[in-house]
Amino acid sequence: MTASDAVEEPGAGALKRPEELRSHQWYGTDGLRSFSHRARTRQLGYLPEEHLGKPVVAILNTWSDINPCHVHLRERAQAVKRGVWQAGGFPLEFPVSTLSETFQKPTPMLYRNLLAMETEELLRSYPVDGAVLMGGCDKTTPALLMGAASVDLPAVFLPAGPMLPGHWRDQVLGSGTDMWKYWDDKRAGLIGDCELAELESGLARSPGHCMTMGTASTLTAAAEALGVTVPGASSIPAVDSGHERMAAASGRLVVDLVRRDVRLSRILTREAYEDAVATVLALGGSTNAVIHLIAMAGRSGVRLTLDDFDRVARTVPVLANVRPGGRHLMEDFHFAGGLPAFLAQLTDLLNLDRPTVAHSTLREQLAGARVHDTDVIRGRENPLAEEGGVAVLRGNLCPDGAVIKHIAAEPELLRHTGPAVVFDDYRTMQRTLNDPGLGITADHVLVLRNAGPKGGPGMPEYGMLPIPDALLRQGVRDMVRISDARMSGTSYGACVLHIAPESYVGGPLALVRNGDLITLDVEARTLRLEVTDEELARRKADWTPPPARYGRGYGALYTEQITQADTGCDFAFLSREGDVPEPYAG
Template identity: 60%
Template structure:
């Protein structure tokens, strides 16, 4: 047998490749069957590149090139790169929602890292659910891991208009329904709104989660805002590969990085960038994987003291490419001053304070200062009341000011099919004062917690010039969406939450400043309705869907599977 040229028994992969045994022989010989030599892998850190690329994931369409660049960085530092494809959650193509499969990718990430000879991992993702899913799995596996964000696409233009994917799609669709946009113009917008590879170029869920990953310390400094197709992103990929090898040698694990303060930094960052409401669900899920019992109350505490500094759509004016040119997330974190705990450790071994030191704001309109914020308080508020005993969320910076304190009659839709069938029915009686209610769209009811929360405005109101209504649901909405949308109502209707009891004409009272949402129906009447309520039948009777419905938690608990929360360590596999 060829002797080990450079033994390193400290590496987990050595359990596969070092033993002078039949099993060790088998592991080595199969690598050699792929053309590798002892000098390629013996005694070297094995770095897994977990790649969520697919031909149906626009956001990750540049990943085949980035994998080559990550590998280059790994080879440069004396590591052995192995690419492992994992489930690709392409937001635009997957139905009913990628959220149904976030936990499946998290499970796959965890088990891939545990069952293979892997010393560290580069996690390649970016499209909304890939970021939390991969980090959740890496936290539970507790192997050294570093995240490489896909990066936002380049900004687009149509005629003299700058387009933001998602946000402008909603806007121009409403104008088309109102009769203000012809088919030819609609087709022109369709052809140009997604200009390049990469995630949505607004501060949607993808860019929000990338920023959160960086603020938690899971990426290299500045990684979250680099556009997908510029040369800096290629260099970032190489640098990420190099750093992964160093992390393997240092045995720097998520448990060495992620603390309660790290998650506070994530929340503050989400609020300061006017980030997606989806971030709340994902941050809670990641925190609970790390053994930190984060609750909605903490989000509201930090929201009240954190100003919005990123003037980026949908809350602001600009796009992610502008944000990058203005200084990116490092500059925004520097602007936040004492709002950020600068002592938190990051994947490059330095503190976040060291990583943002010297960061410069290039454009003070795009990245605001504390004395000139876009909004005095955070981008997301947590509401409670008898309609949402376990809480719900709203993004006031993307809502209409006139509707933030509103009382109006409910118009109820039992599910999304009911909404589509009845929205434009004159008998529905929807007016500018109505409160649209969509129920059975949560984790159980959707199922999978789909992005249905930006309920469409009826055609007749669009033609009258109405562009916003109060809309309440137990669903989520896209991070690119906008409007006075109350989301994540918990408990959801499908498990008997109060949303299940609302009837047409009931008065709903919303007061965002007071963080309240109430159904103005007396307790005696609600008790009668509850006695008559029956739960909807389960959508899935077998397979992954049935497992999802049995084990998924509610929105306020992160929608993770109950058996995946932090607990006793899972043993490493036996290798005989």
């Protein structure tokens, strides 16, 4: 079954009667408030017969003029509305925060939880029975699903879709991945300003998110694996007509879910999250998915840990030959069969009897899925890598864990010992990286600290530290780099990320000194600072906490409430257990 086809009713008992709809308490009673609500709905231009007794569907739209990943979602919202009307529902579109990965500073990760909070409170406080969540740019997928899971209404996620492949001369370009590659070529003197100007025009040539297996594609694939999208939705190119058909199908589907009272808690189970982890690892997906899936699972009452990722990674092969770990792009992946065909290669590793929003079981959803290009979607007999694309590291430098996307690193660096060159913040690194006096060689380990959840602030994507210009000119294209930051899912290299606890709160990364030896051993899953425990204790006793980043505002709330990377970087007050009463609409 494809994303543009009709979807099977998953079945959850008797259909809801109109008076059982959540929106009924706003519109359907005999009280003054319902009279007022109906009058104001007439003010909006709707007759009572257009909405009374019908499922009210919120369309949460992250469209904005400054988000190129979502610039087409204004049109797609109209297709969702068409589908809702066709199924007998009443659609209402709500603009929500856009979180543009490209433009929002210091990082949209600072605002992921703000969108999650906005989603939760909007769905709770308005007269809606279900929702279509429109996102795709990196942080929007987890934020929308975190908020919706906390409210637990019927919901369908609508992925924004990848942009078309880029082109420059005879090269097919992948956004992000080739940006880093050619920028390094420019710094190495291999191309000039004219070539770079041409690349600017060819790198991103349509609406949609990155068409590599970056964070956006990884997380929309995870959403589909979780079972909250129309089947096949996650890889449809943003400008393909199939994307509009999928949007209309999402609108029809959510009305059916409301009538059957199929809430997100029925879909987002422990088994669903286990399958999403396996999917991300088999895709060779972004390390960012580790943080986001842990946070999403927490909102669903499921405890997911770094150890779960490492355990699954040792049993799951990488089967997606997609950049940055492979060769192809998301449009190739889509026409090779998309996620249904991909998951059909992993059925022995998946929980096939769990429900999705579109089918009674995942088994039914994958029935008949076929691979049309076995180089793009590999079979188990010909994997891109024998183990999943992300490894979890432990050691005295990261007692609460760290991650590395080892399939995107030079193999000879996966076991390496070298002296540290330490940068206390990103700006200092930018200013001093090329100082000849530092004497940086390819054997050194570049260390960036104060770039974590609190220190960044917001844990920016600084983790792919640049290689010094002099080394680039010598042909060096990878070095061991470690930080408490994240990196773009389109990035590559031997970059150790998400070190927890972060340096800003006194984690061991704060105690590293220039010249200290650091040992990375991916096979052994270890990251170690070659310093005695006694010396580390002395350094910790001398450590002074840095000053607060924010004196007031959202940044102060963020700093007070944010958790560390290993627990998902959610707000403590949002991730804890506790009841929230339904609003009284009478």
